Amino acid sequence: MKKLLLLATLFFIISCQENEKTQTIKIKNQYSLDLPESLSLATNLNNEASLQYQNVFDDLYVIVIDESKQEINSYMEDNTDFPPNLNGYTQLLKSGLQTSVTNPIFSETEKKQINGLKSHQISLSGKVDDYEIYYEFAHVEGKNHYYQVFVWTSLEKKDKLSPKMTKIINSFKELKSRGK
Secondary structure, three states, X not given: OHHHHHHHHHHHHHHHHHOOOEEEEXXXXXXXXXXXXXXXXXOOOOOOOOEEEEEOOOOEEEEEEEEEHHHHHXXXXXXXXXXXXXXXXXXXXXXXXXXXXXXXXXXXXXXXXXXXXXXEEXXXXXXXXXXXXXXXXXXXXXXXXXXXXXXXEEHHHHHHHHHHHHHHHHOOEEOOOOOO
């Protein structure tokens, strides 16, 4: 009887997690991201982020940084050895992460499409301020912008939250441009 009750409870918990309701967040009529309803608006995760959401109890955080392709490409041409394209953008950002994360371990860069947009998806584990962190992120090339979609948690929650993190990243959509 105890085994049956345990199995029923386990099934209920798993089915609730898989069917967690989402909210579509639209930013500046420029892009959207589908987030679990358990995440709430944050303002202190990254000063440059146009989207910031968190659930401190589940230890899950999401930000999106959007940057002008024209400005970034011009910067790369003038100041770096990186090519002014998505490959160069990814190399530039990875080099920055290597200096801000202690003992960084990067996955191979996966070149994918997210809702018709070219992206580079990477995972990273390492230490930030003595905390072991696990990141999943994508660099996405839109029509006029590059986007950094970052989702992170503690390293100990990696296995539990990785499917949810990937789902968030893959929900990214660039909205129809308003002539810009």
